[in-house]
Amino acid sequence: MSLLRRALAALALVVTSLVVVAANPPAAHADECYSWSRNLSSGATGADVTELQARVAGWAGSGVNMGVDGSFGPQTEQAVRNFQAAYGLGADGVAGAATYAKIYELQDADCSTAHFDWAEVSGGCGQGGYSGGSVSAAQVQENLKRSMWKAEALRQRLGNVPLTVNSGFRSQACDRQVGGSGTGQHTYGNALDFAAVSGGFCPVAQQATHVGYGGIFGPGYPDHDDHVHVDLRGGRSWSAPNCGI
Ligand SMILES: [Zn+2]
Numbered sequence: 001m002s003l004l005r006r007a008l009a010a011l012a013l014v015v016t017s018l019v020v021v022a023a024n025p026p027a028a029h030a031d032e033c034y035s036w037s038r039n040l041s042s043g044a045t046g047a048d049v050t051e052l053q054a055r056v057a058g059w060a061g062s063g064v065n066m067g068v069d070g071s072f073g074p075q076t077e078q079a080v081r082n083f084q085a086a087y088g089l090g091a092d093g094v095a096g097a098a099t100y101a102k103i104y105e106l107q108d109a110d111c112s113t114a115h116f117d118w119a120e121v122s123g124g125c126g127q128g129g130y131s132g133g134s135v136s137a138a139q140v141q142e143n144l145k146r147s148m149w150k151a152e153a154l155r156q157r158l159g160n161v162p163l164t165v166n167s168g169f170r171s172q173a174c175d176r177q178v179g180g181s182g183t184g185q186h187t188y189g190n191a192l193d194f195a196a197v198s199g200g201f202c203p204v205a206q207q208a209t210h211v212g213y214g215g216i217f218g219p220g221y222p223d224h225d226d227h228v229h230v231d232l233r234g235g236r237s238w239s240a241p242n243c244g245i
Helices: 003-022 047-059 074-086 097-106 137-157 172-177 201-208
Strands: 165-167 191-194 215-217 228-231 237-239
Touching: 047 074, 047 097, 047 137, 074 097, 074 137, 137 191, 137 201, 137 228, 201 228
Parallel strands: 215 237
Antiparallel strands: 165 191, 191 228, 215 228
16 A cells, blocks of 8 residues: 555544544434434423433432423433433433433333333233223323333332332223222323332332322322332322331
């Protein structure tokens, strides 16, 4: 190779490197469920903000049930900060390459989360699927996705212990069949019932108060001594008297 060709090859390499460095965010790997093409910080709006919010909403702070509204405000910034800190990333409140990489690690190609599966949250009573509820099947799945992301936060807060879902979505018929009203939170895909972890039910109920669930029912609340129920309702309706809640 002549000196000129060698110099040109070296130059091409430098130019290629510069292009890679300038990409924003740098070389994020494509994720089959959802991937982001820009950094997001305070003031950003859009569908990509909504997707981010759905995944970090469990980290907005104790008792904070933050909005998933496509508008990156103070609660979203705090949630991103806490998410970053919980997973050992630099906590700057800006969603960039490192934050997205962690999210990609925590989500599966089918848009369930790393530690929860559609099979365990889909229709109860042996029905499977997402139809027959109080909202469309698509909305049920979106709600279940948000429930699973908060459950990921809950699991992480519990020290990364395995957490099992006994019941997720129920059709209205299934909900009535198991003694419910037929229009409760389970019929929206908003609710999950957890089996006990090694430390019992109370740690699950107590940590659930920190990950943005509006509804929490556990030991001491009628019919909830054998599971902890959490849901995405607005406001706050918590009762687990045997756990101090
Ligand atoms: Zn329940």
